[in-house]
Amino acid sequence: MLDALPDWLATALSHDEWRAVALSLRVSFWATLASLPLGILVAYVLARCEFWGKQALNGLVHLPLILPPVATGYLLLITFGRKGPVGAALDEHLGIVLAFRWTGAALAAGVMAFPLMVRAIRLAIEAVDPKLEQAASTLGASRPWVFATVTLPLILPGVIAGAILAFAKAMGEFGATITFVSNIPGQTQTLPSAIYSFLQVPGGDAKAMQLVLIAIAIALTALFLSEWLGRSVARRIAGS
């Protein structure tokens, strides 16, 4: 990947800096993709189902949004760390280690972005008229089919918005990531961690600024992409 870059770009940034950008993109991509199905499910349950403990689930989903990120990172560390109850089991039975790996960074980013994703999708589901879903069920569609053929197509703009919001949040995640997986160049050093590192050394300001500009470019691209995708999907749904 690095070889394919134009010379001026490759020389503008050092190897480590490019690795930080590439790692951030990879972490955010997988964090978003892996949490999307769960995000849609949780949003649907919160929007359409009434059950005991709904407020507790809602609170749990929102916890990363209101807790200090360092606290979330610490909770992840004691749960998913090598000695944590979940982390130890994953290591023992599946050979999966999250702590101090890029996968752990993806988990931290996914958890931190989850409330934003769920909120966007939940709003979209609540905007779908349940009467349309009723009509589909009278026509013979079971609940999963109603979801797949009526609800999901209608909430697609909201799902896209939620996913891109989550991606942008994951790109910027710092506190929980650095607490859970540290700041190892090439392994867990994401874009924000790299900016932070440059700011800690004398004369690193210029490098930090370069990374900040890249972060701005990625964020704006994501924003325009989401606007464009959302509009074109909405147009297709409205059928005009």
Next chain:
Amino acid sequence: MSLSVSIRHSFGAFSIDVGFEAPTGVTALFGRSGSGKTTVINAVAGLLRPQSGHVTLDGRVLFNSDTNAFTPVHRRRLGYVFQEGRLFPHLSVRQNLAYGRWFAPREAGSAGDHVIEMLGIGALLDRRPGALSGGEKQRVAIGRALLARPKLLLMDEPLAALDEERKAEILPYLERLRDETDIPILYVSHSMVEVARLATTLVLIEAGHVVRAGPAAEVLSDPESVPTLGVRTAGASLHAIVAAQEEDGLTRLETSAGRLLIPRVEAEIGARLAIRIPAQDVILSRTRPEGLSALNILPAKVTAVRLGEGPGAIVQLKAGDDLILARITRRSALALELAPGADCFAILKTVSVAQTNVGGAG
């Protein structure tokens, strides 16, 4: 084909206790807004689980509180046409129509083309619901329900959201549906015009209870149903055959009681029609009046008189083979000595027969 319904359900202080049988044809649930009609139809559909009772369709138990049986809505195979159409906005008309067929068991033959032709929606197939008029949306919604090959068609005020013109556009399609298919239809409405034109069986509901049920012609011509039907809208129907299209813009009909002239209707000579005669449009006379502008004077015999609590009275008359109602004052009823068996003449202004009161009669 028959539907048997008996349900009890309460929402706070309002309770519903409704039971009726719906044979083949159109069974209309008629009542004011808030009388519980929609609750009943939703219980039949399975969108609502009543607290107790049963719903049986052709011997198939859809709901029975004693045995705890409840068939979920998507397995009931009922077509449901809602007041607001509820077409899927992200699908084309063609895809909307195909939606239910997708889930219906594959049976020999396809009624698709026939339904599309019957409803006149062939030209709309590639459009989106957003680009349809209200009347077109409702016709597509009816087609979508029919193409799911339902065992029973449910219609909840399907015309209530449309203006008079659109209603007049759809009513003939519903009559064709009644006359050309053998699917029983449960039709909820608070419009006397629709009920009179479509219903073969009528169930009158008031405050969550059935006050009268039976063959539509019988219930509509019964003076005792008038308070529920509403004194301004009550009225029975005359059966007629189109005899001629006159040159002055009138249509001449033959009824069993005699000639009837009404404003021109587009119908072929020999077509069978049912003309709803609102009770308050009828004038009664004991002698054959002369020098009168009203063109329709039908000889009739009084069969029942119901004196109201206010100034009004309802007179039931036998005109030929049909029973019709006349709403007059108590004072006139007494002055004319109208009692069962009395001969009289029913006078009807030609122009008072509104186009929407003229329906096909199978």
